[in-house]
Amino acid sequence: MAIRLRDSLGQVFDDALFAEAFPSDGRPAASPGVPAMVSVMQFAERLSDRQAAEAVRARIDWKYLLGLELEDSGFNYSLLARFRARLITHGLEERVLEVVLQTAAAQGLLRRGGRQRTDSTRVVADVRLLNRMEFVAETLRAALEALAAAAPHWLEQTLAERDTDWLGRYGERVDS
Known part of the structure; x- marks a missing residue:
């Protein structure tokens, strides 16, 4: 899915989309477009x-x-939690979804009149539950x-x- 996304949509998030959430002096440690796209993939998978974060490092x-x-x-x-908090603090929490929808529509991947879910609280709640x-x-x-x-x-x-399966369930790290 990640390869198809890049091939069909290209680079979706420009750093300028999130400029108001980051200080103008100095340089951000990471491009804001990276955690934005990681958040999209995180929800999808x-x-x-x-x-x-492990997928970014290893895949x-x-x-x-x-x-x-x-x-x-x-x-x-x-970094992902701090990025989401920064978006919420600056009222940009729906910007990620809006950009994905605009980019997909520009590529002809969405039809007009369809239903798109724009509830960012559901995405945040799902990530919080997994964590x-x-x-x-x-x-x-x-x-x-x-x-x-x-x-x-x-x-x-x-x-x-x-006769429990504790060792099978908790023997290895959960994220592995």
């Missing part, structure tokens, strides 16, 4: 912030979509690791008695 199709070099190391996942689920699962995984280090025999006995 139903990824948490961590998973989306060649996302690097192509974002116009990044193959060696680009990506960014910390917290919360990831935090809960990571907390449980960390607790099991602490138990394994502090009382390995008790944990082994408890897991054997209860």
